[in-house]
Amino acid sequence: DPVVTVHADHIHSLAELKAATMRCRECPIGEFATQSVTGEGRLHAPLMLVGEQPGEQEDLRGHPFVGPAGQLLDRALAAAGIDREAVFVSNAVKHFKFELRGQRRIHKSPTQREQAACQHWLEDEIALVQPQALVALGATAARALVGHAVPVMAERGHWLEREDGLRVLITLHPSALLRLQADEREAAFAAFVQDLKKASVVLA
Ligand code: URA
Numbered sequence: 047d048p049v050v051t052v053h054a055d056h057i058h059s060l061a062e063l064k065a066a067t068m069r070c071r072e073c074p075i076g077e078f079a080t081q082s083v084t085g086e087g088r089l090h091a092p093l094m095l096v097g098e099q100p101g102e103q104e105d106l107r108g109h110p111f112v113g114p115a116g117q118l119l120d121r122a123l124a125a126a127g128i129d130r131e132a133v134f135v136s137n138a139v140k141h142f143k144f145e146l147r148g149q150r151r152i153h154k155s156p157t158q159r160e161q162a163a164c165q166h167w168l169e170d171e172i173a174l175v176q177p178q179a180l181v182a183l184g185a186t187a188a189r190a191l192v193g194h195a196v197p198v199m200a201e202r203g204h205w206l207e208r209e210d211g212l213r214v215l216i217t218l219h220p221s222a223l224l225r226l227q228a229d230e231r232e233a234a235f236a237a238f239v240q241d242l243k244k245a246s247v248v249l250a
Contacts, residue, residue, distance in 0.1 A: 057170040060084065066167070067140040073163040075141040075156065080105045085136025085171050092248045094134040094177035095119075096168070096187040098219060099156055105142035110135050118220040119183075122235065126242035132249060134175045138190035139164045161190055172212070179205075179248045180212060181241075184219025203241045217241035 057063045067082035076082065083100035086109060103113030111119050123130050138161055144151035156164075168190055172180070182188035188196035191214045192206050201216040208214060218241075223234050 057174070060089070060171075060174060063167065063170055063174065070140070070164075070167070073156075073160040075099075075139070075143045075160055078144070079141035081108050082140045083108055083110050083137065083142070084140055084167070085134055085175070086110055087131070087134030087136075087175070089134075089174060090176055091132060091134040092178045093128075093132070093181065093245060094136060094172065094175055094179075095181045095183060096191060097135075097137045097183045098186040098221075099137050099139035100142045101153055101221075102142065102144070102151055105144075105151075110137055114224060115220040118223060118235075122220065122239050122242055125235075125239045126246055128242060128246050128249065134177060136168070136171055138168055138187045140167055156186060158189070161186055165190060177212070177248075179245060180208075180214045181245045182214050182216050184217075184222065187219075188214070188216050202237075203244060205244075215241065215245040217245075 057066060064082065064084045067084055070076050070082065083104045085094070097111060100110060101113045101115060104110055120130060139156045143154045143156050143160065145154045180191055182191050185196065185198050188198055192208060196206065196216055198216060198218060202218060203216070205213045205215050218238060220238070223231060223238060226234055
């Protein structure tokens, strides 16, 4: 199939962004997903959190971070004293990528090419929201936001700077915490909360 480019030169609103990403077939993921999932929150939120891509629940419901990773994120935000309504929550990639195993759709990480194809939608979103700072949740988001590979474990809790001067706090993806053994989870959760607290200085 030919690559269909639907990127509009001017995206004026989050609704336009949602509609344009719905039609996007610049990479193969969109063909198989239920719908696109774009970021949510208020325009000019001081802080924008960026994950990897919508998961199974997000794909079905059309909203970012509403499944298990989202519930963990909500708990961590609450523990960090951050109101989810005060931040903008999005993803580096706007469609759910999965592999079918029987009837089940198993999450598959987007390739670097797929992330790169989706990059301009993320940049449109940042331009619309105009956050004062960003949080990269995991390696895919970090690469998308900073423009190069970031060793997340080494850089977590640190601010990196984008070419446009926007600062990006690096932290783990909440799904990484869900994969830990029970005995490791508590300390990892506390460290994640500390990272989010660091980012919350822009909310003061
Ligand atoms: N994981 C993500 O990276 N984003 C979501 O929206 C849900 C799960």
